[in-house]
Amino acid sequence: MAENKSIPKTMWEPIAHEERNKEKISRPSVTYWQDAWRRLKQNKLSMLGLIMIAILFTLAIFGPMIANHTYSDQDLNLTNIPPRFEIYKIDKDTFVHVRRDYTLIQVSEDGEILGKVEETEDNIFQRYRAYKIEGKDIKLDYSLAAKNKDKPNAKKFMLLSDGEELIPYKKVFNKTYWFGTDALGRDLFIRVLYGARISLTVAIVAALVNFFIGVLYGGISGYMGGKVDNVMMRIVDIVSTVPLMLYVIMLMVVMGAGLKTIIIALGLTYWVRMARIVRGQVLSLKEQEYVLAAKTLGASTWRILIRHLIPNAMGPIIVALTMQIPSAIFTESFLSFIGLGVSAPMASWGTLASDALGGLRTYAYQLFFPSIAICITMLAFNFLGDGLRDALDPRLRK
Amino acid sequence: MNKVNNNVLLEVKNLKKYFPVRKGFFGGETQYVKAVDDITFHINKGETFGLVGESGCGKSTTGRTIIRLYDVTDGEVIFDGAELGKMRESELKPFRKRIQMIFQDPYASLNTRMTVGDIIGEPIDIHNLATGKKRQEIIYDLLERVGLNKEHANRYPHEFSGGQRQRIGIARALAVEPDFIICDEPISALDVSIQAQVVNMLEDLQKEMGLTYLFIAHDLSMVKHISDRIGVMYLGKMAEIATSDELYTKPLHPYTQALLSAIPIPDPEVTRAKQREVLEGDVPSPLNPPSGCRFRTRCKYAMAKCAEVEPKLKDVGGGHMVACHLMDK
Numbered sequence: 001m002a003e004n005k006s007i008p009k010t011m012w013e014p015i016a017h018e019e020r021n022k023e024k025i026s027r028p029s030v031t032y033w034q035d036a037w038r039r040l041k042q043n044k045l046s047m048l049g050l051i052m053i054a055i056l057f058t059l060a061i062f063g064p065m066i067a068n069h070t071y072s073d074q075d076l077n078l079t080n081i082p083p084r085f086e087i088y089k090i091d092k093d094t095f096v097h098v099r100r101d102y103t104l105i106q107v108s109e110d111g112e113i114l115g116k117v118e119e120t121e122d123n124i125f126q127r128y129r130a131y132k133i134e135g136k137d138i139k140l141d142y143s144l145a146a147k148n149k150d151k152p153n154a155k156k157f158m159l160l161s162d163g164e165e166l167i168p169y170k171k172v173f174n175k176t177y178w179f180g181t182d183a184l185g186r187d188l189f190i191r192v193l194y195g196a197r198i199s200l201t202v203a204i205v206a207a208l209v210n211f212f213i214g215v216l217y218g219g220i221s222g223y224m225g226g227k228v229d230n231v232m233m234r235i236v237d238i239v240s241t242v243p244l245m246l247y248v249i250m251l252m253v254v255m256g257a258g259l260k261t262i263i264i265a266l267g268l269t270y271w272v273r274m275a276r277i278v279r280g281q282v283l284s285l286k287e288q289e290y291v292l293a294a295k296t297l298g299a300s301t302w303r304i305l306i307r308h309l310i311p312n313a314m315g316p317i318i319v320a321l322t323m324q325i326p327s328a329i330f331t332e333s334f335l336s337f338i339g340l341g342v343s344a345p346m347a348s349w350g351t352l353a354s355d356a357l358g359g360l361r362t363y364a365y366q367l368f369f370p371s372i373a374i375c376i377t378m379l380a381f382n383f384l385g386d387g388l389r390d391a392l393d394p395r396l397r398k
Numbered sequence: 399m400n401k402v403n404n405n406v407l408l409e410v411k412n413l414k415k416y417f418p419v420r421k422g423f424f425g426g427e428t429q430y431v432k433a434v435d436d437i438t439f440h441i442n443k444g445e446t447f448g449l450v451g452e453s454g455c456g457k458s459t460t461g462r463t464i465i466r467l468y469d470v471t472d473g474e475v476i477f478d479g480a481e482l483g484k485m486r487e488s489e490l491k492p493f494r495k496r497i498q499m500i501f502q503d504p505y506a507s508l509n510t511r512m513t514v515g516d517i518i519g520e521p522i523d524i525h526n527l528a529t530g531k532k533r534q535e536i537i538y539d540l541l542e543r544v545g546l547n548k549e550h551a552n553r554y555p556h557e558f559s560g561g562q563r564q565r566i567g568i569a570r571a572l573a574v575e576p577d578f579i580i581c582d583e584p585i586s587a588l589d590v591s592i593q594a595q596v597v598n599m600l601e602d603l604q605k606e607m608g609l610t611y612l613f614i615a616h617d618l619s620m621v622k623h624i625s626d627r628i629g630v631m632y633l634g635k636m637a638e639i640a641t642s643d644e645l646y647t648k649p650l651h652p653y654t655q656a657l658l659s660a661i662p663i664p665d666p667e668v669t670r671a672k673q674r675e676v677l678e679g680d681v682p683s684p685l686n687p688p689s690g691c692r693f694r695t696r697c698k699y700a701m702a703k704c705a706e707v708e709p710k711l712k713d714v715g716g717g718h719m720v721a722c723h724l725m726d727k
């Protein structure tokens with residue numbers, strides 16, 4: 001109490017109040033999307049997912065354009081070359097690689113493929129092949145292979161230069177075919193990129209179908225309510241009880257297997273989940289007072305749907321979309337894997353994986369690359385979806 | 399009621415609004431919530447008609463049925479000579495310009511994904527009132543009219559306070575230049591300090607633009623201040639209608655008396671002198687309301703007749719109408 005006396009009287013005077021600035025807002029305007037983006041940026045995993053998706057899109061679109069082979073170029077002389085291999089030094093600048101079928105290809109020291117070496121003699125009884133490289137007599141003796149058949153780690157062949165046994169010089173990465181080649185000598189890297197194109201086509205189709213059919217269908221059903229809603233939802237039930245596989249098989253009968261069939265099948269069924277989600281959202285949003293206000297203003301059903309209901313349901317729509325897209329990609333891969341999808345020479349990750357199954361024990365890399373591509377894509381979309389779910393949740397809004 | 403009055407803007411005759419509620423999972427007989435059950439009243443041009451009653455008595459439903467957010471179960475809604483009750487949406491469109499509504503919740507009544515400019519501009523777009531620069535000017539003008547300013551047009555609703563949002567809602571309603579505005583508890587969600595501000599603004603606008611209001615509220619104190627005439631509702635029925643002065647000085651219906659005695663008076667002498675009648679018990683469910691007079695379960699004057707015969711709303715002189723058997727004597 002005593003201290004109060006020391007406060008000068010002037011301090012008790014009211015602060016001058018600017019009447020005109022009373023309603024002023026000084027905080028910068030932040031929209032819902034700016035706010036969501038700000039929160040999404042804080043989520044490291046989501047940003048990683050977003051970056052991976054961006055890289056995938058860029059590679060899928062531009063990769064095949066700038067590459068010097070196409071997905072269907074084959075070289076039967078250069079089949080099943082792995083992405084990393086052992087080389088033997090023959091001469092100062094001459095190196096060879098012994099393939100799993102005991103033939104020689106000439107390579108450079110840092111791993112470029114120069115071509116197949118033609119043999120001078122192929123003795124299948126004594127199990128050796130003879131070559132003449134740079135004036136040297138090279139003999140590839142694979143008679144040990146038959147003896148050591150059951151011992152996977154034992155020596156299978158000997159490479160002799162002028163009668164002298166060569167030892168592996170070093171291991172190099174394949175500079176010509178980064179992911180190696182497949183059983184028909186096609187560049188696996190280009191084929192995986194090409195598979196990404198197919199996957200992204202499927203992703204885009206799934207997204208469009210979800211958006212234009214799913215969102216509108218669900219929106220109309222939810223907004224109309226009553227009998228209309230009832231009929232529309234029973235149709236959804238019918239569509240969703242028939243398994244996708246059945247649609248694909250039936251369509252295949254009519255129009256043959258291929259990307260078109262899969263896309264149409266996805267188009268017929270992939271909007272169903274989205275329609276249900278949007279309907280649920282709209283059912284709860286349509287009782288909101290701003291919707292009633294729009295109605296009292298005379299807004300048409302269409303206007304209320306497009307301007308009020310769908311924008312406010314956008315959070316759940318986008319989250320559902322980021323979950324639907326990887327599911328569509330996976331479905332396409334799966335269908336292609338079991339032979340119901342795209343057909344040769346087109347390459348989808350699913351067909352690549354299924355093609356690799358034959359030589360799985362010797363050429364495991366052929367399965368590894370398409371599988372990794374599928375995994376990365378799934379993970380990227382799921383990371384992004386998780387982050388979006390948090391970022392778009394209105395309860396977390398600050 | 400039967401007076402022919404040229405001044406009448408809105409006439410509500412025997413209005414009923416029942417909401418079906420399905421009983422059990424497999425349908426069975428449908429039950430109805432009789433949210434509004436046979437009410438009759440009128441509103442004169444340029445006046446403010448207050449509608450009061452406890453929560454759940456059907457005030458909002460009355461307002462929303464008049465503006466045809468709900469379909470009419472039965473009865474008539476005559477606005478300026480036209481029967482709105484059975485019109486289709488396309489026929490209603492011209493009336494959507496003349497009747498507007500201000501909502502209770504300032505947070506739910508504005509679409510948060512739209513800028514304030516677009517919210518206020520929406521009625522202009524719907525009725526093709528103006529485009530481009532003209533539209534812009536109308537929006538700025540409306541913002542200023544409700545005490546906001548131009549810069550607010552590019553902002554989003556969440557940046558505003560409750561009072562400011564409610565004023566944006568008012569500006570939106572004014573954009574179509576209506577004759578009649580239904581205010582559904584426009585101030586009950588606001589801070590006490592800004593309630594008066596909004597009420598004063600509504601009164602000023604009424605004088606300026608010659609508006610007619612249906613002002614819904616759940617307590618009498620605020621309604622008295624703003625209304626010319628007041629209707630008291632109980633469980634979907636109109637209990638009493640009178641001018642606000644008369645309702646205060648001479649409340650006749652036991653329910654009105656109870657409501658009035660519940661208003662705190664800022665004078666300890668008066669409060670002590672006055673016997674406070676406390677309304678006991680809860681409002682019965684509108685699914686199966688009491689027979690006869692609906693207020694009988696809580697009325698201290700309830701007689702045998704009250705359970706058997708439903709009291710009709712009767713004029714007891716000078717337009718003061720009461721629905722109670724006590725008036726029969």
Ligand SMILES: Nc1ncnc2c1ncn2[C@@H]1O[C@H](COP(=O)(O)OP(=O)(O)OP(=O)(O)O)[C@@H](O)[C@H]1O
Pocket residue numbers: 417418431432433451452453454455456457458459460616684
């Ligand atoms: N859409 C609806 N469907 C079913 N019942 C409803 C619906 N709207 C209102 N009701 C019921 O009708 C009755 C009247 O509701 P109403 O909203 O009109 O009350 P109110 O007087 O406005 O109350 P409050 O003061 O709480 O706003 C309530 O019992 C309510 O449960």
Ligand code: SF4
Pocket residue numbers: 651652653691692693694695697698699700701704709721722723724
């Ligand atoms: S009719 Fe009877 S129960 Fe109803 S208010 Fe009058 S006295 Fe009370």
Ligand SMILES: [Mg+2]
Pocket residue numbers: 457458459582583
């Ligand atoms: Mg209400």
